[in-house]
Amino acid sequence: MTNQISSSPKSLLFQQQNLLTKSQQLESLQLIFNQIHAGACVTDAEGIITHFNEPYGRFLGVVPSEQIGKHIKDVVENTRMHIVAKTGQAEINASQSIRGENMVVQRIPIKENGKVIAVFGLVIFKNINELSRLAKKLSELESQVKLYQKQLNSMRSTRYSFDSIIGESKPLLRLKKEALQAAVTDLSVLISGESGTGKELFAQSIHNASPRRVQPFVQLNCAAIPKDLLEAELFGYSKGAFTGAKSTGKPGKFELADSGSLFLDEIGDLPLEMQPKLLRALEEKEFERVGGNRLIHSDFRLIAASNQDLEGMVARGEFRADLFYRLNVVALHVPPLRERADDVVCLANYLLQKIACKTSQPPATLTPAAITLLNKHTWPGNVRELKNVIMRTMATLAGDQITPADLPFYLHRDKETKGTGQSSLLKEVVARAEKLAIKDALKMTGYHKIKTAELLGIHRTLLYKKIAKYNISLIPS
Template structure:
């Protein structure tokens, strides 16, 4: 490394550097005589360097205090200086060489208040922009729910919730199992919020929603120029963003086998290597995973790594589906209505007893997500404050009729109406498809997942049953 001294820079270079400086500069000796002034300052004063040099500073600069500072040695920082009919902002520094006061250096930072205001405005914009992105990142990577948001008093749900609370202070990996829409992500948020890592980031990522070729760079980041289209300067991955906090990998069962191997290595070595990078970066994260798939079956079929499964399955929590906790439906529905009231600016919305009964009667293949979608639909079509059966989707209103038509009436065997088995099965299938579509917000691919059938099969059945 070559050390460049000021003596090595030619004098005419130094003069040009000072002339190019954004600030206006003047230097006086101990007696207040100008021994240097740059062209920018002279232009501001309406004079030239030749006319200003070797003259007392108070003859050249109106209302100056440079001659005072050169005698007292007392600096004057960001002083308001009235000159040329305006107030400029000036700095005056004593010039001390080898411990001796030899003069003073003056600079003009802003030649008028407007220039200062423009500078402040630019700085303020940068500060506000930085604050915006910082706030957005903090809100994006913080847990949004706590255990108080997990509603229900049924035994299977309370057991799952109690286990989650008990292990939240642990550092071990957690595997959340449950059908789609049961609230696995709420459990993950709550575990983090109650953990020793709650002050640090909570970073959720849905493994099923990211294309396979992008998943590695999303999880582990990438270096500058790692691939075509890579962001200049590279990008941090979710594991780095979650450092010292918690990373939540939802739909872990959809992670490709190749990525499973890389994830296993990260969990074993506690370090990541960015795409295109040459060095490993240590990370300290707690991992929570979730899936609605049967991982044990996938391990047997060779679709999920056994060693990774055991790494993730340290603490397993099974979240019951809504059909197994029907006594919680009313309480959950009322809580969801409160939430929806705020979103749609409604007040005092109530559920009629008939609606509650119909909600409790349904099997809810889409679980809480489906229930929320149903209630949102009700509030959108509501013409008063009370949700009635006519506000419910048709498949919920028709379920009672379907049950009446298919169940024998023991009180009047002779008059019992029994449909052919083929029709009964077709009706049940149609209702299940309608419920799944409602739970998936009309997304047929997601509905097919809920029903555990292929997307092509679902499209064919929708055509048969005239489901739009």
């Protein structure tokens, strides 16, 4: 008896502490309940309201505490919480008209031992129309992501590596070694050389041998893009930046090259007014889209190429000196084909093998006399001209051996020219070779301009300019 009496105060104290803990828990739960940024309420199994949060009260214009004890039908129009209490079936993301708006609601039965003891209701303060707009926006974004992913996958699949650069001459082997050393760094590279020497091959090879090889290789020919569109191509544009702009905007080359390499071909044709913007993007790795005001960061490695004398352009004020020095960190010069005569026959045999693979025929061979004729030519159009000669020859070759008679006639007239007329003669030969190359490529592709541009290895915009320049007919003769 004494022990029972002495233990009673301890038991009473325990009960009081337990009640205090539960009270604190209830206060915490009520605080959380009121912080839900949606209308929330709880009813018992008969539809009587037991909990009603403050956001729901503000939305309906009622005092939350005064709703406790009322039937849910008397407080919320078009409710089905009392029905869910009877069916025991949850209704998720259902539509309910409240105060003239279609709202998204959740009605969830709360069960104990398989029996419904309460129903939890949640009203999301977003109407159906707004959610439809969000769904449409999400669909647009998903389409954009698919488009960009497709572009990036295409960009990652660079065609060339150092194995693609054919030749055995000392100048070429030395250049390949220098380019391979540059590839492992993250420095800017400027590749110079005459048109047709293979500057793009070196650019792609450097990317493929670099730590960025699995990331995008994005390229842009500065000479092929109209001046007015060049800024949008490089930096992209925001929604509504100009008439005809896509409603979603468009990323530029800098943005697409994030984590990868950006190759700017014919950098000497970049307008002077664009050069400070390019310099800032190179130094800061930050830029804004045309018509935008948000800074975009892009981690890219720049590779540039030019067939012009950029140092001379700097001296004449045609190219910014600060941009030139920023580009010319690693300088690589691709020698013209006339300075690496050992590569002519090697390249010719490689091209013959390549054509044979495409046509599923045995490769043609060069006779010693044909090799002598090829070696005597100065190749002002470089590898591109040699490729054209081989393609033209194969298009009309009857047998499997190439003799001097099978080669283009102008090679037979080729003589070493000295004196002041040499420069103008080279220009004439290059122009003639370009015109013949375009005409032959058009014939081989059935006058399909996109396929012709791909065959010649140039952008189709540049092809259109050359066709207009040389007044080449697009009607099969």
